[in-house]
Structures are given as C-alpha cells and as structure tokens.
Amino acid sequence: MLRWTVIFIILAIIAGIFGFxxxxxxxxxxxxxLFFIFLVLFIIxxxxxRRKV
Incomplete structure (x- = not known):
C-alpha cells in the first residue's frame, strides 16, 4: 500500500509540473x-x- 502512495505522489508531482x-x-x-490507511494498518x-497468547 505504501508503494501505491509513492506512485500517486510521483504522479501528482509530474502532473503539477506540467500544469494539470x-x-x-x-x-x-x-x-x-492511502497513506493514512497504511498508517492505521501498520499501527494495528x-x-x-506484540501480543503473546
């Protein structure tokens, strides 16, 4: 999921450079x-x- 976040950030930067x-x-x-979903899943x-059964 973090990979998709990086892909969309790069897409946003490139689109911003070209004026879209x-x-x-x-x-x-x-x-x-996506980043916040990743963060919540990571914390969970x-x-x-860490739980020992």
Missing part, C-alpha cells in the same frame, strides 16, 4: 488517503503482533 492542477490535486488526495499490526 486538477489531476495533481486528485492524485495527491488519493495518496494522502504492531499492536496485535
């Missing part, structure tokens, strides 16, 4: 959402991974 503001804003917002996996 709408596409850049959309790609940046998708990257932001840290919490559940």
């Amino acid at each position: 503001g709408g596409i850049a804003a959309g790609a940046a917002s998708i990257a932001k959402v 996996s840290l919490i559940t991974g």
